[in-house]
Amino acid sequence: MRFDSVPEPPTVAARPHDDRGYPVPAITPWQDGRPQFALTDHERSARCATERLCSVCGVLMEQGPVWRVVGTAESEAIGAALAEGLPYRNLAATLEGPGHRACMLYAAMVCPYLARPNARRGLSAAGGDGLTDHVVRGAARGAGGAVVGFADYEYAVTADRVLFRFLDVVEHLPYTTGDAHLAELRAELTRRAGVGPSR
Secondary structure, three states: OOHHHOOOOHHHHOOOEOOOOOEOOOOOOEEOOEEOOOOOOHHHHHHHHHHOEOOOOOOEOOOOOEEEEEOHHHHHHHHHHHHOOOOOOOOOOEOOOOEOHHHHHHHHHHOHHHHOOOOEOOOOOOOOOOOOHHHOOOOEOOOOEEEEEEEEEEEEEOOOOEEEEEEEEEEEEEEOOHHHHHHHHHHHHHHHHHHOOOO
């Protein structure tokens, strides 16, 4: 599915877009007037964490659940826990920040790395060090992923990175290719247009 056929949440549509038409996430750094999509800007990410701003659109996330896109291993672990009626909590920190439900559904369809199981990272945000092995050049996304809602998040801002942990799964939407959630995104955009803040 072409990225420009995916409906943009209004807050994403208001973001700057690159020459191809891709919206630039709130945490993406710029260099020489061009967005560096595979990298994360420390100051932008820290601001999103501390001010509870969506890492995709940069707009305030209301109190309540937040969402993020996870890869194969975490999606499978969450699915297994939920199938057994068990709570899930990953104590390992991640560099990926939270966002609105609609923004994360959109990102799962439009971001080339998140949308396809054969995708690989193009650039490295920091070398592999155990915590960031999954964000280095050439790292594969894996066979599947999921858009996951969490009751809340914790964060730590260090001198060189912003780390997140997510608490209590409230929704698990697995997928192989991101376009599996096109109907879900459309329904969420309709709901948000009629009701207001993301659930």
